[in-house]
Amino acid sequence: xxxxxxxxxxxxxxxxxxxxxxxxxxxxxxxxxxxxxxxxxxxxxxxxxxxxxxxxxxxxxxxxxxxxxxxxxxxxxxxxxxxxxxxxxxxxxxxxxxxxxxxxxxxxxxxxxxxxxxxxxxxxxxxxxxxxxxxxxxxxxxxxxxxxxxxxxxxxxxxxxxxxxxxxxxxxxxxxxxxxxxxxxxxxxxxxxxxxxxxxxxxxxxxxxxxxxxxxxxxxxxxxxxxxxxxxxxxxxxxxxxxxxxxxxxxxxxxxxxxxx
Amino acid sequence: xxxxxxxxxxxxxxxxxxxxxxxxxxxxxxxxxxxxxxxxxxxxxxxxxxxxxxxxxxxxxxxxxxxxxxxxxxxxxxxxxxxxxxxxxxxxxxxxxxxxxxxxxxxxxxxxxxxxxxxxxxxxxxxxxxxxxxxxxxxxxxxxxxxxxxxx
Numbered sequence: 298x299x300x301x302x303x304x305x306x307x308x309x310x311x312x313x314x315x316x317x318x319x320x321x322x323x324x325x326x327x328x329x330x331x332x333x334x335x336x337x338x339x340x341x342x343x344x345x346x347x348x349x350x351x352x353x354x355x356x357x358x359x360x361x362x363x364x365x366x367x368x369x370x371x372x373x374x375x376x377x378x379x380x381x382x383x384x385x386x387x388x389x390x391x392x393x394x395x396x397x398x399x400x401x402x403x404x405x406x407x408x409x410x411x412x413x414x415x416x417x418x419x420x421x422x423x424x425x426x427x428x429x430x431x432x433x434x435x436x437x438x439x440x441x442x443x444x445x446x447x448x449x450x451x452x453x454x455x456x457x458x459x460x461x462x463x464x465x466x467x468x469x470x471x472x473x474x475x476x477x478x479x480x481x482x483x484x485x486x487x488x489x490x491x492x493x494x495x496x497x498x499x500x501x502x503x504x505x506x507x508x509x510x511x512x513x514x515x516x517x518x519x520x521x522x523x524x525x526x527x528x529x530x531x532x533x534x535x536x537x538x539x540x541x542x543x544x545x546x547x548x549x550x551x552x553x554x555x556x557x558x
Numbered sequence: 559x560x561x562x563x564x565x566x567x568x569x570x571x572x573x574x575x576x577x578x579x580x581x582x583x584x585x586x587x588x589x590x591x592x593x594x595x596x597x598x599x600x601x602x603x604x605x606x607x608x609x610x611x612x613x614x615x616x617x618x619x620x621x622x623x624x625x626x627x628x629x630x631x632x633x634x635x636x637x638x639x640x641x642x643x644x645x646x647x648x649x650x651x652x653x654x655x656x657x658x659x660x661x662x663x664x665x666x667x668x669x670x671x672x673x674x675x676x677x678x679x680x681x682x683x684x685x686x687x688x689x690x691x692x693x694x695x696x697x698x699x700x701x702x703x704x705x706x707x708x709x710x
Contacts, residue, residue, distance in 0.1 A: 298575070298577050299576060300559065300576045300620065300622040302622065302623075302625070322620060325618045325619055325620055325623070326600055328620075329579060329600075329617065329618040329619070329620065330598070330599045330600070330618070332577045332579070332620075333598040333599065333617060334598065338577070342576065342620065344620065344623050346623050392600060392688060393603060393687045393689070394613055394666070394669075394684070394685060394687070395600065395603055395606055395613050395615045395618075396688060398613055398614055399614050399615070399618060479687070480684075480687030480688065481687065481688065
């Protein structure tokens with residue numbers, strides 16, 4: 298096994314082009330579990346911790362840029378939490394402090410788990426994912442980026458640079474998650490809701506990918522039912538399909554009560 | 559591969575396997591067995607260390623990622639032979655049963671008190687939510703953290 302540690306984005310993209318089999322590792326909260334349990338033995342690991350261009354966030358013209366290396370702890374800090382409240386609420390529910398200090402938004406996108414906690418809040422904020430290779434950059438909407446459980450459209454030679462989200466004008470947003478305790482929980486079902494010009498909801502752990510549902514403000518009464526019907530949950534070790542659908546309906550109702558004030 | 563890093567204020571180096579965790583390197587190569595190895599998936603917190611001053615699970619850090627960085631383990635909390643206030647409080651409160659989770663909890667509690675000298679019970683609960691004690695001695699652990707906060 299090789300570990301490559303680029304010191305700049307340019308070097309990272311060049312290494313990814315030369316070694317397309319390289320597995321990117323940032324916070325390690327997914328990749329290290331695979332290594333520790335002998336489930337994966339990648340030939341090459343691409344350590345992105347030293348790539349400064351992937352860090353941080355910025356805000357301009359109603360849009361927020363989140364670098365792929367932004368941690369959940371950083372997403373909870375007051376200034377960013379004010380711009381993206383649902384993402385901050387979701388980040389608070391990720392693992393425990395140790396996990397939130399290491400896990401990143403870019404990692405959540407790269408793993409593309411149906412239970413990824415950052416994905417519903419990003420979906421309701423119209424997230425566009427920026428990808429890059431040595432050949433150039435491209436932008437893909439998050440809805441197009443996620444193509445299946447743990448599958449995305451990232452090409453072999455590409456890296457995730459970050460996402461652009463729109464904060465909305467006076468938008469009200471919230472995030473909810475069902476699990477057996479408040480910390481260290483993989484969502485049984487999760488939901489982000491945003492209300493401004495229209496109603497938007499996105500759910501996690503209730504289908505092969507996190508999915509966005511939209512409706513007019515006037516359709517608030519039927520929205521919980523619509524969100525539940527848009528899900529395609531399965532029975533698994535964490536919950537049953539019928540419970541998940543039921544919970545989504547109730548959560549949407551509660552989220553609307555919170556946002557429609 | 560060879561890595562060089564600072565551990566508890568001193569320079570160290572080790573030959574590690576490329577896919578090895580920082581936890582394994584600390585315990586098996588570098589002579590710091592204080593951080594404990596249990597779940598190896600970031601669930602239990604018993605391997606908690608500070609990496610460049612940030613609380614992390616060392617089982618989820620690739621040893622190679624620590625190259626050139628600073629690590630503080632539970633062994634590094636005592637100052638010149640004098641226990642850290644959190645360690646003293648854990649002893650005084652009897653916040654230890656089997657002791658396996660103790661190093662991780664001590665590091666996590668020290669990290670909390672570094673950032674927040676007047677933690678509420680909710681702050682303590684949140685700060686320790688990534689650390690499991692399977693003897694379920696949480697009441698005494700809470701007492702110890704409150705005691706350490708009062709002593710600071």
